Structures are given as C-alpha cells and as structure tokens.
Amino acid sequence: MTPEDLAVAVRAALAGLVSSGELAIDVPDEIVIERAKVKEHGDYATPVALTLAKAAGQPPRQIAQMLADQLATTAGITRVDVAGPGFLNITVAADALGALAHSIVTAGPAYGTSQTLTGQNFNIEFISANPTGPLHLGHTRWAAVGDAIARVLAAAGADVAREFYINDRGVQMDRFGASVMAAAHGRPVPEDGYHGGYILDLAADIVAEVPGIRELPEGEQLEAFREEAYRRQLAQQQRVLDIFGTHFDVWYSERSLHSSGAVDRGMETLREHGHVFEEDDAVWLRTTDHGDDKDRVLIKSDGEMTYFASDTAYYVDKRVRGFTTALYLLGADHHGYVQRLKAVAACAGDDPDVNIEILIGQLVKITQGGAEVRLSKRSGTMVTLEDLVDEVGVDAARYSLIRYPVDSPLTLDLDLLVQRSNDNPVYYVQYAHARISSVLRNAAELGIDWREQDFQAGLLDHEREGELLRVLGEYPATVATAAELREPHRVPRYLEQVATAYHRFYDTCRVLPRGDEGISAQHVARLWLCAATRQVIANGLALSGVSAPERM
RNA sequence: GCCCCCGUAGCUCAGGGGAUAGAGCGGUGGCCUCCGGAGCCAUAGGCGCAGGUUCGAAUCCUGCCGGGGGCACCA
Incomplete structure (x- = not known):
C-alpha cells in the first residue's frame, strides 16, 4: 500500500459518492496524501475533504465522514478517522505496507522510475564556458546540478541530451590567445587579457610542444597560440568534467554554428516570421514583439554578427534537430537573457512556455578560514572545479552542490567540506x-x-x-x-x-x-x-x- | 531608476496552502557484553516588518526594510 495506491482508493471513493448522488463535485486528478507526522494520526493523512468542501457545498467533516465509511472497506486499510477540521487519518495494515519491501527489491534499479515525462525530448544545455580558462565554482554548480536534472528527467521517462556550447568565437578568444602569447615571450599579459597562473602553464606547454611557434610572423603567431591554447584548454575542461562524472552528449562549437550555415538558416527562419528589421545600418530582431524590454541587434553596423545572433541560431538549430524543449541552465549574472531568449523562441514561431525553459542558478560563494574566497577567472586565485574535487572528492562535491535548490545563493565552507567527517x-x-x-x-x-x-x-x-x-x-x-x-x-x-x-x-x-x-x-x-x-x-x-x- | 534571487535555530540550509515548522554542524545531558557508535535518544533555540487572500499562510498577493546579482551595436 503506497501513497499512490491510497490516492487511487480515495479517488474511487469520491467517484462512488458522486455516482450515488451524495456528493456533487468533479473528482480531482491530484489527491494529496501525506505521511502522518505524529503516530496519533495513523500512517497517512489527506485533507481532500477540506479542499472539496466549498465546491461540494457541504461541511468538510461531513464529507470526510462519508469518505471514511467508504475507505474503511478497502482492502489493506484497517482504520480511517476523521480528525480536526476534516482531515482523514488512515491506518494501513502491516502486511499491505510491508509488501512494499518485496516490490522494491523486485523492481531493483527501476524502482522510482516513471513515465510521467515520456514523449518529451529535452536538450539540456549547461556550463557552456568559454574555452579560455579552467571551470570555476559557478560552472561546477551546474556541472553537478545540470547533470542531476538530466538524470532525474530521464528517470521520469524523458529523452535527454546533455549539451555543452563552446564559446570559441569572438574577441575573448583573441584576448586569450594574446595573453598566452605574451606569457610565452615573458612579456606582461595585456591589461584586458587573462591573468591566471594557468596562462603561464599553457604558454610553457605550447612552447615546448610546438617548436618554432615564437618565430612565426606576428598575426600568424597570435592565431597559432590562440588555437593551441584553445585546444588544450578545452581538453582540460573535458578531462575535468569526465573525472567529475558529468558526461556531455554533444560539445557544440559556436564556430561550427557559423561554418555549417546554421546561423544563416536561423536568421532566415526569423525573417520568415517577420521579426527582423534594419535600422541605423544594423540588423535587429524585434524581441519587443514578445515581451523583451528592448530590441536586440543581430548584425552590428560594422557587419559583425553579435553573440546574440549565435544564440538565436543555436536555439533554432536545437529545434531543427528535433528537441521539443530547449532547457537552458544559466548563472544569475545572465538573468537578463531570460526575456530575450524567450522572445527568440516566440520570434521563431515557437511557444515560449513549452519549447524553451530557462533556469537561473544563483551564485556560489565559498569561504575558507571564515573569509570569502574570490572567484575571478582572471585573478588567478579562483577556486576551480578541479580544486574542489582535489580537496573534497567527487562525491562530496557533487552531493553538496546538488543538495540545495539552485535559486538560492549558496555558501560552501571549504574548511567544513575538506573534513572527511559526517x-x-x-x-x-x-x-x-x-x-x-x-x-x-x-x-x-x-x-x-x-x-x-x-x-x-x-x-x-x-x-x-x-x-x-x-x-x-x-x-x-x-x-x-x-x-x-x-x-x-x-x-x-x-x-x-x-x-x-x-x-x-x-x-x-x-x-x-x-x-x-x-x-x-x-x-x-x-x-x-x-x-x-x-x-x-x-x-x-x-x-x-x-x-x-x-x-x- | 528598472529587472531577477534571497531573508526560517548560534552557523549552513530544507520546508511546491494543511494538524505540534525540519536536517546537519555547534550547546547541554544520556546510550557500546553480539548485526558498522561515520549511529541512536533527550533537551535548549527560529519564520525580517506591516497589510491582504483563505476554513487554514513559512508557503500565494501588495508595500516596506536588509543582502546578493543584472542593465550594452560586450562576450
């Protein structure tokens, strides 16, 4: 006898009362069955009578009593009491309850899985870090939680693809390349570059593994450093995530989005739906048609595609690939994207309430010795995913990150997590x-x-x-x-x-x-x-x- | 200025309208002659403030106070 079994019994009892004319209501789909908190309340309790009282036009205790009489005859139920304002307290027979042990063992790993989301095909995109540095703690929260969401969705019967979007295009990549190149020559890293200690390591590795790279012509050399550093940094992220137990089905490069023509196709889709316009020599998407607070630029007046153009194309591409829902897991610093991404879906002719879903994760803080440890990708003192795993292990890291709802800010005490204690x-x-x-x-x-x-x-x-x-x-x-x-x-x-x-x-x-x-x-x-x-x-x-x- | 998130025990946090608000750590006091004491039991201590909706609010709505984050032809 499980809560689900009881819900079925209660619904049947309600249906019985309705058909006999004793109760005039629509039988609700959801019946709340709670585990009793104190033993005087039996094994399970339900407030259905309270919920239905108004619609039925009868006092809750009266409804509860009618239900109690019906339920008392149900096999496996030994006792039903009406309590307080109209709660039903249900006591289940020991053998009916105990049978659960057998069915759990028999079901094995399948116990707990369901078909509640069968037919839904999720693309779940998370982390999506620039390949310009190690994954830090904010990424780590999603590495754990995003993967856990995927697992839970799959357990509920959904199809799920985990996807990592590689932001390998744009000026950040050039800054990254320039930083590594400067380090390789023993020069100070540019002001707007990346200053972490890992830049020095990357530079040393590249110089050792790519003979003559420092003798290349300036422009060619910058590109060479950028690409070599990119490849290594991406591989490092992949290796760390592999150790962490988060495995992506797709690593999707922003560059490939452009080279494959997906950006042009995405743009075309938006044009077809009539939301693209030109103004001040730039090409815009009229996201204000769908709730955004301002329109967004797709192609700048200098002819460059914006990052937003990639984002729109990427969304369209996900839908073209057959996903019913594009699930985005973003950090709180990206919450301003929610409206425009929703608008993108609408502009592409989709239902923003169905085809796109955006979860915002609040930031993670970490303290050590009572003081906050700063998390800056460029400071060089950041806490990385790797650091965390080295110190507390994969299990403790994943568990402590998943254990909290993502919409609440999280502070982890490193001193506490480092202790392998209870x-x-x-x-x-x-x-x-x-x-x-x-x-x-x-x-x-x-x-x-x-x-x-x-x-x-x-x-x-x-x-x-x-x-x-x-x-x-x-x-x-x-x-x-x-x-x-x-x-x-x-x-x-x-x-x-x-x-x-x-x-x-x-x-x-x-x-x-x-x-x-x-x-x-x-x-x-x-x-x-x-x-x-x-x-x-x-x-x-x-x-x-x-x-x-x-x-x- | 506008938008998002948070405010619950000394600390870190759970509680998707239901009866007496929970857990871990930290306090105090108990429990090892046999299955793992990394455990169990008892005890002290809390819903930021003010309204509203409801039979019923930590939960939903409004305002205020406090903390964090965000506003771009950046990525």
Whole structure:
C-alpha cells in the first residue's frame, strides 16, 4: 500500500459518492496524501475533504465522514478517522505496507522510475564556458546540478541530451590567445587579457610542444597560440568534467554554428516570421514583439554578427534537430537573457512556455578560514572545479552542490567540506548504504539466503519498520516531482530522511539472529526491508551521480 | 531608476496552502557484553516588518526594510 495506491482508493471513493448522488463535485486528478507526522494520526493523512468542501457545498467533516465509511472497506486499510477540521487519518495494515519491501527489491534499479515525462525530448544545455580558462565554482554548480536534472528527467521517462556550447568565437578568444602569447615571450599579459597562473602553464606547454611557434610572423603567431591554447584548454575542461562524472552528449562549437550555415538558416527562419528589421545600418530582431524590454541587434553596423545572433541560431538549430524543449541552465549574472531568449523562441514561431525553459542558478560563494574566497577567472586565485574535487572528492562535491535548490545563493565552507567527517550529509547517506551492505554480507556469511525464503510482509509491524516503509514509499513521488519541477535537490534531501529512518529502525530492530539463535521469518522479513532500503539509497544516489559504497 | 534571487535555530540550509515548522554542524545531558557508535535518544533555540487572500499562510498577493546579482551595436 503506497501513497499512490491510497490516492487511487480515495479517488474511487469520491467517484462512488458522486455516482450515488451524495456528493456533487468533479473528482480531482491530484489527491494529496501525506505521511502522518505524529503516530496519533495513523500512517497517512489527506485533507481532500477540506479542499472539496466549498465546491461540494457541504461541511468538510461531513464529507470526510462519508469518505471514511467508504475507505474503511478497502482492502489493506484497517482504520480511517476523521480528525480536526476534516482531515482523514488512515491506518494501513502491516502486511499491505510491508509488501512494499518485496516490490522494491523486485523492481531493483527501476524502482522510482516513471513515465510521467515520456514523449518529451529535452536538450539540456549547461556550463557552456568559454574555452579560455579552467571551470570555476559557478560552472561546477551546474556541472553537478545540470547533470542531476538530466538524470532525474530521464528517470521520469524523458529523452535527454546533455549539451555543452563552446564559446570559441569572438574577441575573448583573441584576448586569450594574446595573453598566452605574451606569457610565452615573458612579456606582461595585456591589461584586458587573462591573468591566471594557468596562462603561464599553457604558454610553457605550447612552447615546448610546438617548436618554432615564437618565430612565426606576428598575426600568424597570435592565431597559432590562440588555437593551441584553445585546444588544450578545452581538453582540460573535458578531462575535468569526465573525472567529475558529468558526461556531455554533444560539445557544440559556436564556430561550427557559423561554418555549417546554421546561423544563416536561423536568421532566415526569423525573417520568415517577420521579426527582423534594419535600422541605423544594423540588423535587429524585434524581441519587443514578445515581451523583451528592448530590441536586440543581430548584425552590428560594422557587419559583425553579435553573440546574440549565435544564440538565436543555436536555439533554432536545437529545434531543427528535433528537441521539443530547449532547457537552458544559466548563472544569475545572465538573468537578463531570460526575456530575450524567450522572445527568440516566440520570434521563431515557437511557444515560449513549452519549447524553451530557462533556469537561473544563483551564485556560489565559498569561504575558507571564515573569509570569502574570490572567484575571478582572471585573478588567478579562483577556486576551480578541479580544486574542489582535489580537496573534497567527487562525491562530496557533487552531493553538496546538488543538495540545495539552485535559486538560492549558496555558501560552501571549504574548511567544513575538506573534513572527511559526517559534517557532510553525503557521508551520512553513504554510511547507511555501507551499513546495510555489511548486514547483508553478514547474512550471506551466516548462510541465510533470504531471497529464497518466504517473505511474510505482516511481520514488519514494528513502529520503526512502518516508519521506514512509509519513507521508502515516497521515493517514486520524490523523483517524479524533482523531474517535473527541475529540482534535483529533492532527492538527496529525501535520502537523508531514508538514512535517518533506517538508522532508527536498525537501532531498535535486530536484523540477524544472535549467537546460536535460529533463523526466523522475522529475520527474513527484516532482511528484505534492509535490501529494499539499500536499493532506494543506491537508486537515489545514482540520480545525483554519487557513488553508493559497500564499505567505507 | 528598472529587472531577477534571497531573508526560517548560534552557523549552513530544507520546508511546491494543511494538524505540534525540519536536517546537519555547534550547546547541554544520556546510550557500546553480539548485526558498522561515520549511529541512536533527550533537551535548549527560529519564520525580517506591516497589510491582504483563505476554513487554514513559512508557503500565494501588495508595500516596506536588509543582502546578493543584472542593465550594452560586450562576450
């Protein structure tokens, strides 16, 4: 008996009351079923009667009572009480609740997946850093969260492609090349260039690996340094992301957007829809037709394409490639792009509420020794993705970044994360997984083949067992909600509840036989519950790209 | 000036209209003769302010106060 099962039962009960004429309402699609917070409220509670009272024109307690009478006859439900202003408190039979342990183990990695987003084809673009330096902490947040969103969407049945847009065109690239070239000659880096220490490393590598590069003619040499540095820096970003466990399906070069003709095609699409005009010798997109606060330039009066022109073409190209939704994950410093990107979709003839979706992630701050560590790509004192991983490891880094909703600013205390202690909740969750793994190993050593034993769900009737089962039953809804709202932080937060419920269970419920005690059906039932818990933790950690260790 | 985000426990943060607002760290006090104490139990401590909507608001709306970020024929 899961919350979903109960929702079905409640809906059926409502439908029954409607058809018998006792209730005049439309049966709602969504029925709120909550896990009871205090044990006097049974196992589950629902406020449906309160919600429907006005529409039905009847007092909530009266509706609740009619529902209670109906539900009390439902198999698996042992008790239904009307409480307070009209809540329904439902108590479920131990065997109906305990059966969940078996179905979780049977479902395995599939437990928690659904088809709620089946048919949707997402292009999820994130990080999209310039290839002019290492990935810093802001990129790192998206490296973890973007990947987690992709995983959660896929778990909900959607098709997902992860895409990294390489900003390899424009003046920043030239500044980057000039910086490396200057460093290669031992000259100071230009004022508007990149000053990080990595520039010196790049210069040294290139000089060593490309003989004679410093003797090339000025213009040719600048280009050579730019391209060599670009290639190496991109490879470095790719290597770091690979270690981090975030794997992109497509690395899309801005240059290729131009060379493939996609920019021209995109421009043509916009013209067809009548939103392109010329003024002051420049070519504009009339984004104000669709909610932007000013029109945007596509081609400057000097004939140069703007970055915005690439962006529009890139969007159109994503749609041409067959994605139903282009999902953009941007930093808070780009929030001004939201309106114009939405307008681009509208100008291309799409529905901006359906075909394009933009998530804004607030900035990450990091403190060390009580002081903020600055994050400037050009300062040379930036904290990079690599730094973070070196110090705290991939699991702790990913977990602590995913654990918070992206629309709230985040401050990470490096001193705290550096400690490999339970200061970090990731260890708390992983520890629960390792602990269960140990119990199951011990069971195997004792020769207990619990999978082959008769599972008696009704034996899981201890309060702590019920508590744990109810938490485990919330996993599918947690994943589906995380996908629907693009809020992957819900999963780790949920796993922390699972870990707590497990530890509480384990603290009072002996799982394995003691000493020379024989194996009872209760031991077997509890082993099933342990295995189910471990499965949920493993599935949930996988959605965050965090490992589920058997030992720690 | 206009736009976006945030304000919840000493600290870092959860809480998509529901009953007594949670977690980790930090305080205080307990629990190891057998399955992992990286754990469990108890206790102290909080919704920035003022209105509004609602049977019910930390949650939705308005205003104010405080903090962060953004405005371009830059990328």
